[in-house]
Amino acid sequence: MIMENVTDDQLLNFLDGTSNDAERNNINHLISTNVGLNKRLEELQAVHFILQKQNIIEQPSKTFTEKVMSNLHARSSFAFLSPRNGLLLLVGLLVASGIAITLVSSGQFDQWHTFLNIGQIPVKNNLVKLLPASIPFDLKLAVKIFVMVNVVIAFVLLDRTILRPIFQKRAERFI
Amino acid sequence: MGVQVAVITTQEEYNLIDRIIGGEEALYATLVDKYKSFAFTIALKVVENRGEAEEIAQDGFIKAFHYLKKFNREAKFSTWLYRIVFNTAISYKRKSKQQFQSIENSIVEYAERADSEMEREDKKVFVEQAMKKLSEADRIAVQLYYIKEYSLEETAEMLNQNINTLKVRVHRARQRLADELRRILKEEALTL
Numbered sequence: 001m002i003m004e005n006v007t008d009d010q011l012l013n014f015l016d017g018t019s020n021d022a023e024r025n026n027i028n029h030l031i032s033t034n035v036g037l038n039k040r041l042e043e044l045q046a047v048h049f050i051l052q053k054q055n056i057i058e059q060p061s062k063t064f065t066e067k068v069m070s071n072l073h074a075r076s077s078f079a080f081l082s083p084r085n086g087l088l089l090l091v092g093l094l095v096a097s098g099i100a101i102t103l104v105s106s107g108q109f110d111q112w113h114t115f116l117n118i119g120q121i122p123v124k125n126n127l128v129k130l131l132p133a134s135i136p137f138d139l140k141l142a143v144k145i146f147v148m149v150n151v152v153i154a155f156v157l158l159d160r161t162i163l164r165p166i167f168q169k170r171a172e173r174f175i
Numbered sequence: 176m177g178v179q180v181a182v183i184t185t186q187e188e189y190n191l192i193d194r195i196i197g198g199e200e201a202l203y204a205t206l207v208d209k210y211k212s213f214a215f216t217i218a219l220k221v222v223e224n225r226g227e228a229e230e231i232a233q234d235g236f237i238k239a240f241h242y243l244k245k246f247n248r249e250a251k252f253s254t255w256l257y258r259i260v261f262n263t264a265i266s267y268k269r270k271s272k273q274q275f276q277s278i279e280n281s282i283v284e285y286a287e288r289a290d291s292e293m294e295r296e297d298k299k300v301f302v303e304q305a306m307k308k309l310s311e312a313d314r315i316a317v318q319l320y321y322i323k324e325y326s327l328e329e330t331a332e333m334l335n336q337n338i339n340t341l342k343v344r345v346h347r348a349r350q351r352l353a354d355e356l357r358r359i360l361k362e363e364a365l366t367l
Contacts, residue, residue, distance in 0.1 A: 008346070008350050008353075009346055012346050012349055012350075040353075043353040043354075043356055043357050044349060044350075044353045046298050046302075046353070046356060047302055047349050047352045047353045047356060048349065050298060050299050050302045051302070051317065051318075051321040051349070051352075052321060053299070054318070054321065055321045055322045055323055056216075056322075057212050057213055057216050057322060057324065058212065058215055058216045058219050058225075058228075059212055059215070060211055060212065060215040060228075060229050060232060061229060064207070064211050064215070064229065064232070064233065065204050065207045065208050065211060067233055068203075068204075068207050068211075068233050068236045068237060069201070069203065069204050069207070071233065071237060072200065072203070072237060072240055082270065
């Protein structure tokens with residue numbers, strides 16, 4: 001049975017070789033008589049052949065595998081931080097450190113000396129008796145340590161989330 | 176020019192994965208060598224920039240390495256890996272400042288380039304340009320479909336799409352490319 005109306009989908013199936021015998025015979029018959037259909041098939045065929053010629057599997061750089069293997073652990077630790085988030089966190093750390101330094105230099109923590117009494121803790125273990133009854137605690141020193149830790153983290157963040165991605169991108173442009 | 180990679184069976188591949196999970200990380204290079212080309216091709220089809228595609232494909236492999244224990248072996252390793260690469264590429268492109276060209280812009284670009292190239296290039300150039308006017312999903316679907324490396328089912332799984340959706344996208348993309356080609360050739364005929 002000859003079907004006069006052939007859709008684009010049927011023509012594409014014909015080109016893909018997925019149409020059944022009846023459809024294929026029908027199209028073969030119609031394209032010899034129907035100029036419009038023949039023209040449409042030619043258009044789709046042109047696209048089909050051009051796309052077939054573009055079916056190239058691209059090759060990455062020769063150092064691809066080496067780079068993956070060398071970065072298997074290096075990248076993963078900070079993979080969750082985009083450069084933008086890294087920058088925000090970096091700014092946050094620097095602001096917190098700045099505030100802490102300002103407070104320390106203005107003498108806000110100078111009076112914060114105290115002793116942590118551990119002798120009053122009701123622990124039955126005899127070993128506790130070997131410990132001193134109290135430990136001196138200086139808040140100023142604690143804040144200074146906090147600032148130092150922040151600065152170290154800030155340097156690591158700067159390297160991992162901002163500088164390293166920038167230099168990697170720059171290096172890959174020359175591959 | 177293709178790179179020669181040792182052929183390993185699915186079972187050998189699973190054994191290899193077990194050994195990698197067991198601590199022999201250096202063996203992961205075998206999997207990277209085997210699948211890097213197609214992973215890179217997928218990333219390249221999405222971002223259309225070789226440097227970015229390389230970075231994305233590498234990130235995909237690194238992510239796959241860290242999630243290797245979660246690979247449940249219901250699908251092929253390659254399909255699972257390519258889906259990771261594809262998702263990485265899509266999320267990279269979304270985050271990237273290099274936004275898609277609007278349809279209007281691509282028409283302008285086409286018109287500008289068409290004038291200069293019409294005389295010396297064939298239909299291939301027009302199809303490549305018309306490709307830019309397709310939606311991203313349709314363009315990637317039709318390009319991966321024509322690579323013919325994987326079945327339609329596997330390609331659909333890679334792209335995380337229903338097989339019928341993928342078929343519709345491939346057909347629709349080709350119809351639009353053919354329509355565009357006809358329009359271009361018609362314009363060309365009028366200018367002669």
